[in-house]
Amino acid sequence: MSSTIFYRFRSQKDLSRVQFDGTGITVFDLKREIILQNKLNSNLDFVLTLLHSDTNEPYDDDNTVIPRSSSVIARRSPPMKKGRGTAGRYLVGKPRINRTAPSGPTTGAPAPTNLTGLSEEERIQSMFNQQSQNWQQHQEELSTHTPVHYSKA
Amino acid sequence: MDQFRFFCLGGGNEVGRSSHIIQFKGKTVMLDAGVHPAFQGMASLPFYDEFDLGTVDVLLISHFHLDHAASLPYVMQKTNFKGRVFMTHPTKAIYRWLLNDFVRVTAIDDDSNQLYSDKDLKDSFDRIETIDFHSTIEIDGIRFTAYQAGHVLGAAMFFIEIAGIKVLFTGDFSREEDRHLSVAEVPPVRPDVLITESTFGTATHEPREEKEKKLTTMIHSTLANGGRVLMPVFALGRAQELLLILDEYWSQHQDLENIKVYYASDLARKCLAVYQTYINMMNENIRKKFRDTNKNPFQFQYIKNIKNLSKFDDFQPSVVVASPGMLQNGVSRALLEKWAPDPRNTLIMTGYSVEGTMAKEILLEPTEIPSQQNPDVLIPRRMTVEEISFAAHVDYEQNSKFIELVNPKTIVLVHGESNPMGRLKSALLSKYSKYKNTPDEVKVYNPRNCEDLLVEFKGIKIAK
Numbered sequence: 001m002s003s004t005i006f007y008r009f010r011s012q013k014d015l016s017r018v019q020f021d022g023t024g025i026t027v028f029d030l031k032r033e034i035i036l037q038n039k040l041n042s043n044l045d046f047v048l049t050l051l052h053s054d055t056n057e058p059y060d061d062d063n064t065v066i067p068r069s070s071s072v073i074a075r076r077s078p079p080m081k082k083g084r085g086t087a088g089r090y091l092v093g094k095p096r097i098n099r100t101a102p103s104g105p106t107t108g109a110p111a112p113t114n115l116t117g118l119s120e121e122e123r124i125q126s127m128f129n130q131q132s133q134n135w136q137q138h139q140e141e142l143s144t145h146t147p148v149h150y151s152k153a
Numbered sequence: 154m155d156q157f158r159f160f161c162l163g164g165g166n167e168v169g170r171s172s173h174i175i176q177f178k179g180k181t182v183m184l185d186a187g188v189h190p191a192f193q194g195m196a197s198l199p200f201y202d203e204f205d206l207g208t209v210d211v212l213l214i215s216h217f218h219l220d221h222a223a224s225l226p227y228v229m230q231k232t233n234f235k236g237r238v239f240m241t242h243p244t245k246a247i248y249r250w251l252l253n254d255f256v257r258v259t260a261i262d263d264d265s266n267q268l269y270s271d272k273d274l275k276d277s278f279d280r281i282e283t284i285d286f287h288s289t290i291e292i293d294g295i296r297f298t299a300y301q302a303g304h305v306l307g308a309a310m311f312f313i314e315i316a317g318i319k320v321l322f323t324g325d326f327s328r329e330e331d332r333h334l335s336v337a338e339v340p341p342v343r344p345d346v347l348i349t350e351s352t353f354g355t356a357t358h359e360p361r362e363e364k365e366k367k368l369t370t371m372i373h374s375t376l377a378n379g380g381r382v383l384m385p386v387f388a389l390g391r392a393q394e395l396l397l398i399l400d401e402y403w404s405q406h407q408d409l410e411n412i413k414v415y416y417a418s419d420l421a422r423k424c425l426a427v428y429q430t431y432i433n434m435m436n437e438n439i440r441k442k443f444r445d446t447n448k449n450p451f452q453f454q455y456i457k458n459i460k461n462l463s464k465f466d467d468f469q470p471s472v473v474v475a476s477p478g479m480l481q482n483g484v485s486r487a488l489l490e491k492w493a494p495d496p497r498n499t500l501i502m503t504g505y506s507v508e509g510t511m512a513k514e515i516l517l518e519p520t521e522i523p524s525q526q527n528p529d530v531l532i533p534r535r536m537t538v539e540e541i542s543f544a545a546h547v548d549y550e551q552n553s554k555f556i557e558l559v560n561p562k563t564i565v566l567v568h569g570e571s572n573p574m575g576r577l578k579s580a581l582l583s584k585y586s587k588y589k590n591t592p593d594e595v596k597v598y599n600p601r602n603c604e605d606l607l608v609e610f611k612g613i614k615i616a617k
Contacts, residue, residue, distance in 0.1 A: 011201035011232045039194040046200070075202045076195075078602040 003068035005030060007050075010075045022127050023134050024065040031062075032090045034074055044088040049075045157318055157346065159565055159598075159606040163187065163199025166571045166601045168352060169220045172199035173322075173567060174209070175348075177315040177610070180295050183212040183236070184311070184322050184348070186228050187220040193259065194268065198224055203603045207233040211295055214240040215324025216308035217247045218390065223255055226269045229277035237292060238281045241299055243307030243431045245283055247389060249274075250423050254388070284309075286434065300338045303327035304545045305390040306431060312340045318610050319344040321559060325568065326350065328551035329361055332397040333428075333450075335436035337547075339558045345610065347561035351599075354573020355549040355580050358542070368541050369402050371499060375537075376412055376470045380497030383536075385485040385512065387478040387504060388420035391543050393428055395474060395503060396456055403455035414456045415465070417475040417484045422458050425451055462487055478504040480511035486525050489515075490532050493522060498536040503543045516540060549577065553584065563608055566599040574599050 005018045005025060018025070018033045025033075031048050035041060040048075050059045053071040066072065079086045118126065157177045163170030169189035175182050183206075188197040206228060214222050222244070228234050240248065256271050284290055286309065289298045294316065299309040304325045313320045321344040326337040372382050386392040396416060403409050416422075429451045432443050442450050459465050459473075462484060475485040489511075492498040506512035515522065518538050521531040547555065556564065564581060566574050578599050585595040600606045 009195075009202055011204075011206055013231060013233055038196075040196045042194065043189070043192040043196040046196075076200060077203055078200055 005066060005068065006071040007034060007074050008071075010051075010073050015071070020068075022068075023131055024067045026062065027059045027064045027066065028062040028090065030066060030072070031087070035087055035090055040076070040087065041091060044091070045079060045086055047077050047079050048087045048090070049077065051075060155316075155610055157608045157610050159346075159348070159600065159608070160204065161567065161600050161602050161604065162201060162204055163189070163602060164220075164567050165604065166569070166574060166599065168568055168570060170197060170199045170224070171221050171568055172201075172224070173348065174204055175313070175315075175320060175346075177318050180293070180315045181209050181211075181236075182295060182297075182313055182315070183209045185215055185221045185324065186212065186223075186225045187218070188223040188268075190219055198227065198268070200603055201228070201232060205233075207235055209234060209236040211292055211297070212236050212238045213297065213311045213313075213322070214238065214244060214248075215302065215311065215322065216305055217244045217251055218305065218325070219251070219255060221324065222248055223252060224268065225281075226252065226274045226277045229280060230269055230273040239284045239290070239297075240281060241286065241307045241309050241434075242283045243427060243434055244309070245281055246427045246430075247307065247424050248281075249278060250420060250427075251389060254420050298340075300340055301335050301434075303329075303331075303334045303337045306334065306393070306428060307434065310337060310340075312342070312344065318346070320346045320348065321561065322348045323350055325352070325546060326555075327545040328547050328555055329358070329545070330436060330438075331361060331545070332394055332401075333435045333439045334394075334545070337555065339555070344559065344561050346563045346565060346608070347556065347559055348565045348567060349552065349556065350546065351552070351566045351569030351574040351577045352544075352546040353548050353552075354569060355576045356573070357550060358548040364541055364543065365398055368398065368501065368503075371501065371539060371541075372399075372402075372472060373406070373409070375497070375499040376409065376472070378497050379470055380495070380499055380536075381467075381470055381492050382472040382499050382501060383485065383488050383492055384472070384474045384501045384503060385478050385480050385489075386474055386476055388418045388476040389424055391504060391545065392416065392418070392421055392474060392476070393425075393451070394543065394545075396453060397450065399472065399474075400453045400455055409455075412470055412472070414472045415459045415474070416456060417459045417462070417465075417473055417488075419460065421476065422460075467491070478512065479506055480515065482525055486511065490522070490524055493532050493534045493536050496535040496537070500536055500538045502538070502540045505542070505544050549580065552577070553581065556581070562595065564595065564597045565606065566597065 003020055003022060006015045007018065008015045018030060027050060031050065035048065051057065051073040053073050155178055160174040162172040162174065164172060169191065171185040171187045173184040214225060252274050253271065256274060259267050284299050286299050286301055289296055296314040298312045300312060302308040302310045302324055304327045308324060310324060310326060311322045313322065319342060321340060328336050330336050375382050384395065386395060399414050403414065429449050432440060439450055473488055475488060477483050477485055480486050480489055489500065502512060502516060506516060515538055519534060522534050524530040524532055566578060578597050581597050588594050598606055
């Protein structure tokens with residue numbers, strides 16, 4: 001449990017946190033964690049939206065990966081139509097995974113690979129792979145930056 | 154032209170977690186802050202994320218029931234709410250004990266289920282202000298008055314005035330005179346908007362005398378046959394009315410003298426002091442009785458309190474009024490399991506039963522019921538099950554009569570399941586159909602949760 005995402009419900013004052021392994025967590029998994037943590041599952045007839053804490057923009061895609069240490073705002077609202085698009089999906093359903101490989105260079109953390117059917121060892125391995133892949137990407141990105149040297153003004 | 158905005162955070166097309174927002178000319182008033190009794194934890198809260206609670210100027214609590222007041226400590230301690238909170242004196246007195254009990258009950262299964270702690274409750278308690286019936290308070294251009302609503306001790310209807318727009322919020326109310334409460338009053342001024350409950354929709358109640366007669370004959374015949382009577386009730390609200398009925402009946406029937414009546418609720422015992430104190434807020438009957446006999450009617454002659462079942466020797470016929478009302482656990486459930494196999498015994502349900510509880514299940518008269526401690530063990534049910542509703546809400550006749558007397562221009566329905574609410578709406582619309590397309594047209598709305606309702610009104614400028 002090395003990584004953390006901070007979140008708070010829109011009406012709340014205090015931050016709560018979700019802990020997980022890896023460099024980032026998908027919107028799907030994060031919602032699931034928030035629902036379980038707050039015991040929202042006694043009545044699933046609501047819609048859960050996550051918002052970017054700075055821009056207030058919603059994370060629309062369940063497969064978006066939110067990098068660790070980010071803050072998000074959670075918003076619980078009534079469903080538009082009874083039983084439609086409600087949070088139950090995050091407990092029993094699966095995320096809609098886009099099977100085709102994303103084209104072009106990805107920014108941020110790579111989407112997690114499908115882990116079902118792998119042993120514990122292989123899962124850990126895949127997590128490390130993901131992390132080093134991410135670090136490589138980050139290094140590549142850093143190499144294009146112009147250095148700013150420290151000087152006493 | 155200005156827009157009056159009504160916004161339901163909870164209690165729109167449902168019973169439970171009542172919380173409504175009204176806005177006019179930049180002023181915001183919040184009405185009630187409850188939880189949904191069928192759910193736990195965060196899931197039981199109104200949709201507070203949908204509204205910035207920091208903008209609320211005044212929060213008015215109509216009465217102490219959990220579906221109207223139990224999320225108040227959460228609102229005051231955990232959100233950025235900065236407004237002032239008002240309730241009547243008896244509501245505040247009972248609220249303290251009732252929520253203390255609520256905190257304990259929710260902490261039993263799991264600590265993380267708790268919305269707030271006892272400390273939050275204490276901290277918020279001192280910031281709650283009280284309002285007398287028929288007194289008017291003005292805060293920053295929002296003027297409000299509390300009127301008697303019946304229903305339970307301390308229940309209030311709020312008449313709110315913002316920049317000339319008058320709104321009446323009924324909360325839960327009853328129009329039938331009972332043993333200790335007065336009926337809901339009709340305010341002297343005509344409101345522009347009426348926000349009213351619709352719990353029973355278009356249903357009709359049995360007259361009170363008939364219900365009481367049915368209840369007492371049933372108890373009497375069970376006792377005469379050597380059976381025991383169990384009446385599950387909520388600790389507060391209707392329990393006190395039932396105790397008054399029983400105490401009176403026992404005083405009129407000598408042959409019952411040796412049969413004991415008990416009420417088994419710690420909370421009811423604590424709050425009985427509140428009932429004994431606030432006699433002056435009850436109806437004329439009970440105050441007259443108090444004056445004439447010089448004895449407090451809530452100091453019962455024939456009714457004893459039992460703290461727990463270990464001190465209760467169950468050797469002869471008796472009547473026990475026990476909580477909780479929906480037989481989920483506790484004393485009422487323990488007695489049910491003990492008494493269910495004997496066909497001489499009777500169970501009388503007097504309250505409102507929610508789907509998914511034992512109370513609802515037992516009304517179907519199953520032949521076996523699962524034990525609470527070990528659901529695999531089945532207990533045969535041979536005791537008689539009866540339902541006599543003593544819920545203090547208005548039925549259609551009373552509600553439409555009240556609406557006629559209040560005579561509002563716009564009606565907003567809240568606190569009712571979709572179907573009864575829809576039926577009430579169409580009944581009201583057909584009643585007022587003759588005014589359609591005239592200046593006297595009456596509009597009826599039944600908004601869902603978080604659905605904006607905007608009504609155009611001309612604001613009136615008042616010189617201060």
